[in-house]
Amino acid sequence: MAHYLLLYQLSADYLQRRAEFRDAHLQLAWQVADQGLLLVGGAVGDPIESAMLLFQTDEPDRIAAFACADPYVQQGLVTSWRIVPWLTVAGPLAATPLKSVAIPATDAS
Secondary structure (H helix, E strand, O other): OEEEEEEEEEOOOHHHHHHHHHHHHHHHHHHHHHOOOEEEEEEEOOOOOEEEEEEEEOOHHHHHHHHHHOHHHHOOOEEEEEEEEEOOOOOOOOOOOOOOOOOOOOOOO
16 A cells, blocks of 8 residues: 545635535545544644645555545635655654665775
8 A cells, every 4th residue: 555645725715605514524534534544634834734645555546536625725725736656764653664775885995
């Protein structure tokens, strides 16, 4: 399974409008989390400037389907979004764990 980040750019009035759609957004997020697709997600910054969600899947189309169904996207709280692959190599959840990488010796003469 590969990791992908879903990156959201938020509208200028995101904080003022999110309460109306937050329950539906969280319900959808927890639904895909319970399916094992979404690992973690949330707002970024203080004050909030964007949002980021980490997915684990071999089917990035499922992430796009999530974004299209997200009430924040549908109601314009998210002004743009993109999916980017994230090659995770360290930590217990790394999709491609690398404990060490052999570096070839160079001739110092």
